[in-house]
Amino acid sequence: MTTDFLSLEELKHKVNVLIGALYPHCDSQELTEQCLAAIGPRISKDVVAPERLWSEKDCLLITYGNSIREAGHKPLDTLQHFLHNHLQGVFSAVHVLPFFPFSSDDGFAVIDYTQVDPELGDWDDINALAQDFKLMADLVINHVSSQSLWFRNYQYGKDPGRGYFVEADPNYDLSNVVRPRTSPLLRKTDTADGTKHVWCTFSHDQVDVDFRNEKVLLEYLSIIGRYLDEGAQWIRLDAVAFLWKQLGTSCIHLHETHEVIKLVRLLTEYKNAHALLISETNVPNRENLTYFGNSNEAHIIYNFSLPPLVIHALLAGDCTYLKTWMMTMPPSPVGCTYLNFTASHDGVGLRPAEGLLDEGELQQMLQTLESFGGRISSRTDAEGNSKPYEANISLYDAFKGTYKGSDQWQVERLISSQTIMLAVEGIPAFYIHTLFATHNDYDKVKTTGHNRSINRCNWSLSDLNERLGKENGPGQRVFNELQRLIKIRAKQPAFHPNATQFTLHIRPEIFAFWRQSMQRNQSIFCIYNLSDQPQQLNLADINLISTENWVDLISGNAIEDLCDTITLAPYQNLWLTNYCSQ
Template identity: 40%
Template sequence: MTCGQFDSILADIYGSVPTELSEALHRLVESANAKPRDGSLWDQNDVVCITYADQIRQPGLHPLEAFRRFFLDWELDQKLRCIHLLPFCPYTSDDGFSVVDYLAVDPDSGDWDDIARLGQHFDLMFDLVANHTSVSHRWFQGFLADEEPFRNAYIDQDPTADLSAVVRPRSLPLLTPFETASGTKHVWTTFSADQVDLNYGDPATLLRMIETLVLYAQRGARIIRLDAIAFLWKKVGTSCIHLPQTHAIVRLMRAVLDAAVPGTIVLTETNVPHKENISYFGDGTDEAHMVYQFSLPPLLLDAIHSGDTTVLRDWMKSLRPPTDQTTFFNFTASHDGVGVRPLEGLVPRERLDHLVDVVRRHGGRVNMRSQSDGTESPYELNITYLDAVADRATIEPAEHSRRFLATQAIMLSMQGVPAVYFHSLFGSPNDVAAADESGQNRRINRHKYERDELENALADAAGLQRRVFDGYCRLLELRRQQPAFHPIAGQQVLDLPGDGLLGFVRGASDQRIVVLANLSDSAREVSCDVIPVAADHDLLADQSLAQGDAISLRPFQVRWLVTAS
C-alpha cells in the first residue's frame, strides 16, 4: 500500500487528506514490520466456534484457561480450527459490547497470557466494537470534561435536527443528554444510553481505532469482526447506514491490515437485508474478505416451519462471492438472536409472522425495532437455535436432535467458512430464567456454564445435549476431510421440488459432493436423473448406494453423496 493509496481513501472519507492522520498511518505500518501469515486465507479445515471468554468456569482457573482445558480435554482442537472470542475487554453492559478499554482483558475472564495460550491450539478471532464505547471509557470521560484530545471523539447532535430518516436497530432513544464541562450535550447513542457512538468525522478518533485494529492482529487475531460497522458514519438527513464514508473506512481498515499484518481476514457484521449485506465485499478486493450469511438462519427456520424450501433454494442460487479472495461466513446461531431483517424482500409478511408465532410457542422472545412511521416491527428472534427448530416439550430427544443436526449439516456444507455457536455445539436449552432475571431477551441464548454442570449434562448418552454434541462432532470430523468443502469450491444448486427438498453440489475436479436434504416430516425420493454426479456413497450414513436407483430421504435426513474411491 503506497502513500498515495492511503491518501486516496482518506480523501473519500473526509473530502481532503488530513495530513497528521496520513502520516500517522504510514508510521503505524512501517513500525509493524509486516510479515505475511503462513498459508492460504482459508481451507476446508476452517470451522469457527463462537463463544464468550467467560463461557466456562472452573474453581481456581480464569474462565479463559478453564475454556482452553475443557476444549482440549474433549479433543475439540481436532474438530475446530478457530475460536471467536466475543468482546473480552472490561465493559459495563450488553455482555461485553459496551467497551471500557479496548486494550485490556476483563480480569473476570483472564488476561492476555490466557488468550495467547489459547492461541497456541486454535486460531483466534476478535471483535472490534467499532461503532461505540461505554460511557465509562476514558475517551468519553475526556469528552465530558471537554479535554483534548477527546473533545471531538463523540457526536454532539442538535436535538432539533430532523433525524426521522435514521435507520434504527433498536427501540431506544437515538440521542442521550449528558452534562459536560461546556453544558448539556445530546450525544448520539444508536444502541443504548450506555453505548456512545464514536465520531469518525474526527481523524484522531479514526486513528485510535485503526491502532486498536492493528494491535488485535498483532495479538494473534487471524480474523477481526467489525461489529455494527454499517452505522459508523452519521449525516443528518440520511439513513446513517451504509453511507459511502462507512465503506471507505472499511477499505482503509482493510488496506492498513494488508500492509501492517498481511493475511488478517476482515469480517463485517451487518445484520441487514442480503443485498445491503453483501455490499461490504466492495469490488471483491478492497473491503471485507468475509460477510456474515445473515439470511441463512431465518431462511432455514422458515423452510422447516413452512414446509416450503423454494425461497431457501432460490436465494442459494443467487449466492456469488465476487472473487476467490472473498467468501461467506455461514452460521445459524450466535450470541445475538436470529435477525429477521435479512428476510425482507425474500418471504411475505405472513411467513415472518408465522415464524414469530413459532418462536413464542417454543419458549422464545422477540425483540422489536422502531420504524420511521412510529410503528414497531420484529427485528430479532431470541431463542436457542435448537429450540427454534422444534419444541422440546412435544418431541423426543432423538427426533429433536435429528431435525436440528439437519440444519447444521446444510450450513456446514455450503460455500463459505462455517461458524458454530457454543450453545449449538452443546445443545443448550433456552435459559428463560436468565432472560427474565436480567430483562434482556438475548440472555436466553447466553447461558454461562460451570464445567461440572456442562459435563453432567453431557453424561446422559440418551439425553438431547449429548445427542447433539456427538452428532455435531461427527459432522465436523467428516467435513474437514472433504476438499469439496473448501470455502471457495463451487456450488451448484439443484432444481428439486420445493416441498421440503433441497440439493446442491459442492467441489471441483478433485472431489464433488452432492448434498441432499429433506426438511419435511414426510419421506421423499430424489431421482438420480437430476443429480449431475455419479455418486454412490453416503458419507453421513456411511453406506453405499445402488447406481440408478432413486435416492430415498427420511424426514429431516441429509445425505453427503460422493463417488467412492
C-alpha cells in the same frame, strides 16, 4: 489481492488517496504516516494467494469468554482447557466475544479496548487460545461505553476524548436515521461546554464515536494493531454499517463507511498478510453483500439471511424460500467468502429475511418460535412503527417441533440445520450453545431483563460434563455428531469455501445443492429431507455420473444403483460424493 503485492510506496499512495477523500481538512501525507505508525510494525510479510486464505478445514466456534465456568479458575483458562481437550482438531478458529471491561450488553459497551476483563482472565489467556486456534477478536468500532475514559474526558473537555463523539441538535429532524433500537437516538449529557446531545445508535450506555475526526481513526488503528500483536488473526467489525454519521441521511451504509473499511483492510493486510476482516452488518441481504466492495473491503461477510431461512424451512418442511434465496446468491468474489451461521449470541435477525419471506410466512414462523418459548424483539422504522427485529431463542428449542407443534424430532432437526450450514458455500460458524443443545435460559432473561440473554447461558463445567456424558442424551448426541460431521467436511475439497455451488430442484420437502471442487475432481450432492415424513428420492433425478463410484459421506453407504429410488427418513441428510477421502 493482499498488500504484500504492493510496495510500501504503492501502499502509501492508496492510503493517501483514501485519507484525502475522507479527511480533506488534513495533510493527507502526514496522516498517512500517522496511520502506519498507529497500526504498528509488520508481523508477517508473506504473500498469501486469495484461494489460500482459508480452506475446507476452516470452521469457527463462537463463544463468550465465560460460557463455561469452573470454581476457582479464570473463565478464559477454563474455556481454553475445554477447547484444547475436546475441540482442537475440530475447529480451526475461535471467536471469543468481547473480552474487555464493559458496562452493558454482555461486552459490547467497551470501557477499555486495551485490557482483558479481569473477571475473565488476562492477555496471557488470550495468547494461549491464539496458540491453539486462529483467534477472532471483536472491534466494537461504532460506539464505546459511557463509562470509558474517552467519554469521561469528552464531558470534561479533555484529551483523549474531546471531539470523539457525535453531537446533534435535538430539534433537527432525525427521522430518516436507520437504527435497530426503540430508545431515543440522542442522549442528553452535561459537559464542560454546557448541555450536549450525543448520538447513541444502540443504547444510551453505548455512545457513538465520530469517525469524521481523524483522531478517532488513529485510535482504532492502534487498537487493531494491538489485537494483531496479541495473536488475533480475524478482526470482526461490529455494527460497522452505522460507522459514519451525516445529518440528513439514513446514517447507514454511507459511502464514507465503505471507504473507511477499505482503508482498514489495506493497513490490516500491511500489518499481517494472514489477517482477515469480517463485517457484521445485520441488514437485508442486498445491502449486506455490498461489504465485499470490489474485493477490497471485508474479506468475509456474515451470511445473515441463512439463519431465518433455514429455521423457516425446517419448521415449515418446505425449502421453497431457502432455495429461491440460494439461487440468487452470487458466488463470493476472489479473496472473499461468506461466514455461515444459524445461531449466535444475538437473536435470529429478521431484517435479513426482508424481501425473502412474505409477511404471512414470517408471522407464522414467529408465532411458532414464541410457542417454543422464544421472545420477539422489535425496532422502530422510519414511520415510527414497531417491527419485529429479531427472534430470541436457543437454536435447540427453536426446533422443538414444526408448525404442527412439538414432536420427537428436535435433535434431528438441529443436526440437519447444522449439516446444511456445513455444506453451503463459505466458512461454517457454530455457536457454542448449539454444540451443547442448550435450552432457553429463562432465569438469565429474568436477571438481566434482556431477551437476548435467553441464548447466553453460562454453563458450570460440572453441569456441562454431566450433560455431555449422559448416554444417548441430546447433549451427547448433538456434541458427538456435529464433531463427526465437521471432521468429515474438513477432508472434502468440494467444501472449500469458494468451491462451485449450484442449487438443485427436486420438491419442496427436499432441499438439495451441488458442490464441485476447484480442481474439479470431486462433486458432492448435498440432499436434505426437511420434513417429518419419509421422502422418496429417485437418484436419476440428480444425474450421478455412471462411470464413477458414489458413496454417502455421512452414513458411509455406497450407492449401488444410480437409478434406484431410496427412502429418506425424516430429517435424513446425504452428502453423495464420487471422491471419498474420509
